Amino acid sequence: MMLPLLLCSVVLLAACAGNNPPLTPTIQVQLRSVEVPVGLRHCLTSPAIPKGDYTQRDVAFYIIKLRTSRNDCASKLSAVDKLLINYREATAAFNARQAASTPASQ
16 A cells, blocks of 8 residues: 555656756846926916006015915925935835845956
8 A cells, every 4th residue: 555655656756856947036127217297397387576556465465476386386396306316215225236136247
């Protein structure tokens, strides 16, 4: 009973022991570009300067619109900066991993 089981095991194991080449890992590099969304590339237009007879109220509204326009640009610029900083950090980390995995030439 034991002998047929042993012979069957030997035959099955021998079938797996072919001359297969060793497996080599493949490295897949994906290049990505930084795409800045269209909404972040355009700011609100600055308001027109009041002309002619204008009141303090007109000036106050002008200043509010001017500040709103400036804040819109500042927030969009900050978002673009974050995108670029994240891209630079990811690129630096990738390059460091590549340098560490590449053998030094002699």
